Amino acid sequence: MTRIVTMTVNGEERELPSPVNRTLLDVLRAEGGLTGTKKGCDVGDCGACTVIMDGKPVNACLVLAVEAEGADILTIEGLQHGPDRPHLLQEKFMEHGGAQCGFCTPGIVMMAKALLDETPAPSEDEIRFALAGNICRCTGYTKIIEAVQDAADEMNKARAQ
Amino acid sequence: MTVHDHPVATKQSFSVVGKSVKRSDTLEKVTGSAIYAGDIILPGMLHGKIKRCDIAHARIKSIDTSKALALKGVKAVLTHENVPRVLHYGSPHPRSASVTKDQYILDDRVRYWGEGVAAVAAVSEEIAEEALGLIKVEYEPLPAVFTVEDALKPDAPAIHDNGLDNNNVLPPVIVERGDIEKGFVEADLVIEGEYELGRPTAAYMEPNICVTQWDGNGKLTIWSSTQTAFMVRGALAEVLGVPLNKVRVVVDHMGGGFGAKQDLFQHEFLSALLARETARPVRMEFTRKETFFGGRSRHPGKIWLKQGFTKDGRITARQARIVFNSGAYGSHSPGVTNVGTAAMTSLYRCDNIHLEGRAIYTNTPIAGAFRGYGVVQTYFAIDLQVDEAAERLGFDPAEFKLKNAVREGDIAPSNHPIVGHGLEDCIRRGMAESDWYTVRKAPKGDGVKRRGWGIGCEMHGSSAYPGIKEQGNAIVKMNEDGTVTLLTGTAGLGTGAHTALSQIVAEELGVPFEDIAVVQGDTDVVPWDIGAFASHTTYMGGRAAQIAAADVRRQVLAHAAPMLDAAPEDLTITDGVITRTDGSNRSISLGEAVAPQRGMPAIQLVGVGTYTPTKSYSFGAHFVEVEVDTETGEVAVLQVIPVHEIGKVIHPIAAAGQIEGGIQQGIGHTLSEDYVIDLTNGRSLNPSFVDYKMPLSMDMPPIRTIILETAPDPGGPWGAKGVGEDPIIAIGPAIANAIHDAIGVRFRHYPITPENVLNALRVKLKEA
Numbered sequence: 025m026t027r028i029v030t031m032t033v034n035g036e037e038r039e040l041p042s043p044v045n046r047t048l049l050d051v052l053r054a055e056g057g058l059t060g061t062k063k064g065c066d067v068g069d070c071g072a073c074t075v076i077m078d079g080k081p082v083n084a085c086l087v088l089a090v091e092a093e094g095a096d097i098l099t100i101e102g103l104q105h106g107p108d109r110p111h112l113l114q115e116k117f118m119e120h121g122g123a124q125c126g127f128c129t130p131g132i133v134m135m136a137k138a139l140l141d142e143t144p145a146p147s148e149d150e151i152r153f154a155l156a157g158n159i160c161r162c163t164g165y166t167k168i169i170e171a172v173q174d175a176a177d178e179m180n181k182a183r184a185q
Numbered sequence: 186m187t188v189h190d191h192p193v194a195t196k197q198s199f200s201v202v203g204k205s206v207k208r209s210d211t212l213e214k215v216t217g218s219a220i221y222a223g224d225i226i227l228p229g230m231l232h233g234k235i236k237r238c239d240i241a242h243a244r245i246k247s248i249d250t251s252k253a254l255a256l257k258g259v260k261a262v263l264t265h266e267n268v269p270r271v272l273h274y275g276s277p278h279p280r281s282a283s284v285t286k287d288q289y290i291l292d293d294r295v296r297y298w299g300e301g302v303a304a305v306a307a308v309s310e311e312i313a314e315e316a317l318g319l320i321k322v323e324y325e326p327l328p329a330v331f332t333v334e335d336a337l338k339p340d341a342p343a344i345h346d347n348g349l350d351n352n353n354v355l356p357p358v359i360v361e362r363g364d365i366e367k368g369f370v371e372a373d374l375v376i377e378g379e380y381e382l383g384r385p386t387a388a389y390m391e392p393n394i395c396v397t398q399w400d401g402n403g404k405l406t407i408w409s410s411t412q413t414a415f416m417v418r419g420a421l422a423e424v425l426g427v428p429l430n431k432v433r434v435v436v437d438h439m440g441g442g443f444g445a446k447q448d449l450f451q452h453e454f455l456s457a458l459l460a461r462e463t464a465r466p467v468r469m470e471f472t473r474k475e476t477f478f479g480g481r482s483r484h485p486g487k488i489w490l491k492q493g494f495t496k497d498g499r500i501t502a503r504q505a506r507i508v509f510n511s512g513a514y515g516s517h518s519p520g521v522t523n524v525g526t527a528a529m530t531s532l533y534r535c536d537n538i539h540l541e542g543r544a545i546y547t548n549t550p551i552a553g554a555f556r557g558y559g560v561v562q563t564y565f566a567i568d569l570q571v572d573e574a575a576e577r578l579g580f581d582p583a584e585f586k587l588k589n590a591v592r593e594g595d596i597a598p599s600n601h602p603i604v605g606h607g608l609e610d611c612i613r614r615g616m617a618e619s620d621w622y623t624v625r626k627a628p629k630g631d632g633v634k635r636r637g638w639g640i641g642c643e644m645h646g647s648s649a650y651p652g653i654k655e656q657g658n659a660i661v662k663m664n665e666d667g668t669v670t671l672l673t674g675t676a677g678l679g680t681g682a683h684t685a686l687s688q689i690v691a692e693e694l695g696v697p698f699e700d701i702a703v704v705q706g707d708t709d710v711v712p713w714d715i716g717a718f719a720s721h722t723t724y725m726g727g728r729a730a731q732i733a734a735a736d737v738r739r740q741v742l743a744h745a746a747p748m749l750d751a752a753p754e755d756l757t758i759t760d761g762v763i764t765r766t767d768g769s770n771r772s773i774s775l776g777e778a779v780a781p782q783r784g785m786p787a788i789q790l791v792g793v794g795t796y797t798p799t800k801s802y803s804f805g806a807h808f809v810e811v812e813v814d815t816e817t818g819e820v821a822v823l824q825v826i827p828v829h830e831i832g833k834v835i836h837p838i839a840a841a842g843q844i845e846g847g848i849q850q851g852i853g854h855t856l857s858e859d860y861v862i863d864l865t866n867g868r869s870l871n872p873s874f875v876d877y878k879m880p881l882s883m884d885m886p887p888i889r890t891i892i893l894e895t896a897p898d899p900g901g902p903w904g905a906k907g908v909g910e911d912p913i914i915a916i917g918p919a920i921a922n923a924i925h926d927a928i929g930v931r932f933r934h935y936p937i938t939p940e941n942v943l944n945a946l947r948v949k950l951k952e953a
Contacts, residue, residue, distance in 0.1 A: 060217015161849070
């Protein structure tokens with residue numbers, strides 16, 4: 025059985041057809057045309073499909089699309105401020121070399137965004153804890169942690185001014 | 186003795202090389218617009234799935250696909266009865282030196298639990314999945330063997346009929362130097378030990394995936410996540426019976442490979458065949474579980490090692506027997522066995538050597554290529570034993586390793602003389618950075634948690650020479666506005682290779698980095714490439730790009746010389762401007778110089794670079810602090826100081842990223858990662874990220890990376906060497922040696938699990 029699910033995706037109201045047993049991840053990718061959100065395991069172990077749903081980070085592979093009826097979804101494609109105007113977190117990932125193969129990157133950037141929304145000045149331990157469910161196999165996390173820390177510092181400086 | 190086709194270019198100062206420019210692939214990656222094979226969505230696309238067996242060794246008596254075919258939405262079903270029966274190399278290298286020809290797309294026999302036996306294409310993934318359940322397979326079980334010991338027994342079942350006895354994948358690899366009998370006679374101390382190797386797997390984040398489409402002219406396009414696009418093209422063409430110009434392999438971005446995506450996987454053939462049969466595009470994506478079942482692991486196995494040492498700290502003899510478990514197919518076993526065995530001739534100097542390397546078929550998942558390619562295993566054994574010898578002879582282990590370190594002029598495993606003092610430099614620098622003598626003398630603690638420091642060393646070759654005579658190719662075109670397009674066949678694994686190649690072209694041509702655009706990953710367009718592996722992309726592909734850029738530079742200067750009334754050799758290009766070097770200040774921008782003149786076609790400026798390298802060696806020493814919890818057995822790595830000598834560094838941040846990531850994977854296989862096979866039936870016990878435990882953000886220690894450029898190799902661009910594989914090799918022995926420093930127990934295996942630590946401590950307590 026297929027339903028039309030209505031949700032706000034990256035600020036735009038979308039009506040996306042979905043079989044009732046299909047995940048938000050598959051529907052965002054196949055019907056929404058938003059392939060930036062990645063499928064690394066499809067069972068909630070790797071975090072590559074992290075999106076922000078009603079302000080909270082979720083594994084899109086663990087949410088049925090029909091559960092997202094009426095929800096507000098932010099994906100990696102909705103994070104930048106406009107063409108060639110990346111979000112500060114995205115800038116910092118580029119600057120510090122936080123992305124290698126890039127497959128985990130969208131999920132990690134979204135999880136970092138959710139962290140900084142809630143905890144604007146996280147300690148290194150808090151960043152590591154926030155990313156505990158996001159597997160990166162390329163970087164050893166060193167440059168990811170640096171990028172998130174640097175982004176937080178810069179946002180806080182901007183706020184203080 | 187080293188012969189290089191092109192003399193090294195020397196340069197005093199660099200404008201682009203050596204700077205961490207913004208990587209050309211990262212804006213796409215951080216914004217989610219980078220296209221991976223799985224992001225290709227085509228009109229009318231079907232979804233393919235593979236049915237996998239649940240038995241480790243059996244003949245297929247019958248397969249009934251009628252119910253699956255009758256399911257609404259199913260468009261095709263393939264079994265061994267209706268696919269071409271062509272024996273192929275599991276890994277599509279062009280030469281059999283490193284790989285084995287022992288696989289069929291689908292066979293009437295299965296050799297490991299999880300091997301594909303049938304494939305379905307349907308209008309949705311859900312229907313394809315449902316159809317798999319409707320396929321009935323009747324098996325006639327065959328006796329199965331899961332360990333090398335069992336596979337070697339005279340009455341063991343033959344897993345392949347390759348003409349070799351006892352399930353050997355290849356004839357034993359023998360490497361001899363000097364006279365070991367004489368060497369052991371000279372020794373004051375002989376240490377003998379057996380080292381056991383676990384089964385870590387690459388666990389790249391992007392599961393294997395391909396999308397295939399045939400056009401109306403009988404041409405196949407396949408988007409696939411592969412490190413070896415041209416090899417996939419070759420194998421597909423051979424097996425499908427079509428010429429090379431009818432197969433196009435496209436790889437834009439790929440989500441990691443770490444060596445394991447050099448193989449050709451069943452789904453690449455099956456997807457192509459399903460697409461041909463249905464005349465519709467077919468997408469085939471492994472589940473995470475399937476990347477364990479159908480992927481490739483590092484070779485598990487055992488290494489028996491015996492070495493002789495003198496009281497004054499020399500190594501007089503080294504004898505080893507290496508037995509790798511290849512799993513059900515040969516894949517890269519010949520290459521891994523050759524490289525891993527030959528590596529034991531080096532690292533620590535020894536004149537009298539006898540090594541024997543084997544790889545044995547068993548009814549377990551396939552071991553293949555994985556970062557460190559046999560050397561992770563053999564240097565683990567050597568470094569642990571040398572550390573033990575240092576202790577027993579009363580030497581500091583770092584001093585002992587420094588004393589025995591391979592040095593300039595020594596003959597490397599490739600039979601080339603070593604260039605420079607890279608390993609010695611790494612050990613010395615690490616000792617200084619860690620304040621080695623102080624930290625080694627520091628109290629280990631007398632409470633529950635004990636601390637210790639260890640050192641591990643490594644060296645690794647860039648390029649697969651002499652096993653494979655490799656070749657890098659590049660085409661550099663200058664456009665009529667002075668911008669530059671680089672065409673390269675090397676895959677974008679995520680290392681930053683295309684950025685490094687662009688930097689090299691920009692440096693050689695004298696143009697800004699931003700003026701270089703890269704075209705890659707399309708076998709119809711880019712020059713032939715052997716693939717991205719063997720730590721050779723910067724070394725070999727970079728050198729080819731440099732040669733191509735130099736070619737264009739010559740052409741441009743010849744073209745511009747009359748405009749500046751000068752000879753080409755009296756001109757230079759800096760920051761995109763051609764200037765006379767005689768101080769006259771006459772100059773012209775590249776854009777002006779190459780622009781089409783009124784009424785004239787634009788000048789064609791195309792440079793071609795082909796480079797056939799031999800081999801260079803990079804070096805590394807890792808200094809590691811661990812904390813061992815004596816109540817839980819848990820080992821925490823507290824800090825790592827990796828020192829790597831890699832010749833001229835092209836992009837420091839990308840190079841450091843390789844080192845940090847290699848350490849992560851190395852901590853994994855040393856302490857927790859092991860793909861476990863049930864030895865009663867061959868079933869995989871932990872094919873998921875929850876049960877296969879990798880070090881993640883909470884586990885990773887601070888890493889203080891130090892990169893040295895003291896031993897540049899004349900084979901690479903401005904002396905650059907490889908770095909991709911090196912960091913995963915030294916970390917394992919460094920951790921094992923640090924655990925010994927902390928609790929006085931010498932383990933001779935990996936992974937060293939909390940259970941192993943607790944058991945060893947119990948034994949130690951009893952003995953005391």
